[in-house]
Amino acid sequence: MPTTPFLLLALWCFARSSKRFHDWLYNHxxxxxxLQDWRYHSVIPPKAxxxxxxxxxxxxxxxxxxxxxxxxxxxxxxxxxxxxAAYILTRPSHRPKPVYARPSPGEGESSxxxxxA
Numbered sequence: 001m002p003t004t005p006f007l008l009l010a011l012w013c014f015a016r017s018s019k020r021f022h023d024w025l026y027n028h029x030x031x032x033x034x035l036q037d038w039r040y041h042s043v044i045p046p047k048a049x050x051x052x053x054x055x056x057x058x059x060x061x062x063x064x065x066x067x068x069x070x071x072x073x074x075x076x077x078x079x080x081x082x083x084x085a086a087y088i089l090t091r092p093s094h095r096p097k098p099v100y101a102r103p104s105p106g107e108g109e110s111s112x113x114x115x116x117a
Contacts, residue, residue, distance in 0.1 A: 011035055037095055044091040052088050056081045 007025070014022035026032055037043035044052075063069060063077050 007031055007035060008038065041095055042091050043095055044088055046093045049088055049093065053085050056085055
């Protein structure tokens with residue numbers, strides 16, 4: 001099982017029960033960045049996407065090769081896994097680059113004093 005859903009669940013539970021544990025997990029040296037990226041930008045790193053989709057594919061192959069699995073079960077499993085894979089793959093892979101405000105032309109420049117005619 002991937003760790004991410006459990007981290008998100010733990011963070012959600014701690015947010016409602018213990019500010020101390022929530023803050024500890026949210027600022028954790030290893031997991032904090034991923035949790036913050038998810039909270040603010042819905043980011044799933046490329047490695048996590050690859051592993052998730054690969055493991056879902058392997059899980060489907062494992063179910064499909066079992067004897068006695070009803071065809072409707074395979075269809076339900078395939079639809080669920082494809083839906084989750086589509087959701088994962090449509091999330092951004094990286095944080096958005098910060099946008100710095102640039103002064104518009106003429107802003108911040110001192111204009112020469114108007115001459116009297």
